[in-house]
Amino acid sequence: TNYRANVIANINNCLSFRMSMEQNWQVPQDTLSLLLGPLGELKSHGFDTLLQNLHEDLKPFLSRA
Numbered sequence: 001t002n003y004r005a006n007v008i009a010n011i012n013n014c015l016s017f018r019m020s021m022e023q024n025w026q027v028p029q030d031t032l033s034l035l036l037g038p039l040g041e042l043k044s045h046g047f048d049t050l051l052q053n054l055h056e057d058l059k060p061f062l063s064r065a
Helices: 002-024 029-062
Strands: none
Touching: 002 029
């Protein structure tokens, strides 16, 4: 469960960091895209992991008798 909390925290912090970079960093758009790419990947993989865990947790309730 600590892992899940860390994944959620990382996802939540990605948005704040992304907004800060977009608003305050004076870099060319292509450089900004390169810097923000890993944040998007982290967010995507985090969501995938959380959804996979949720599916596993719900499986016993969704199985047909």
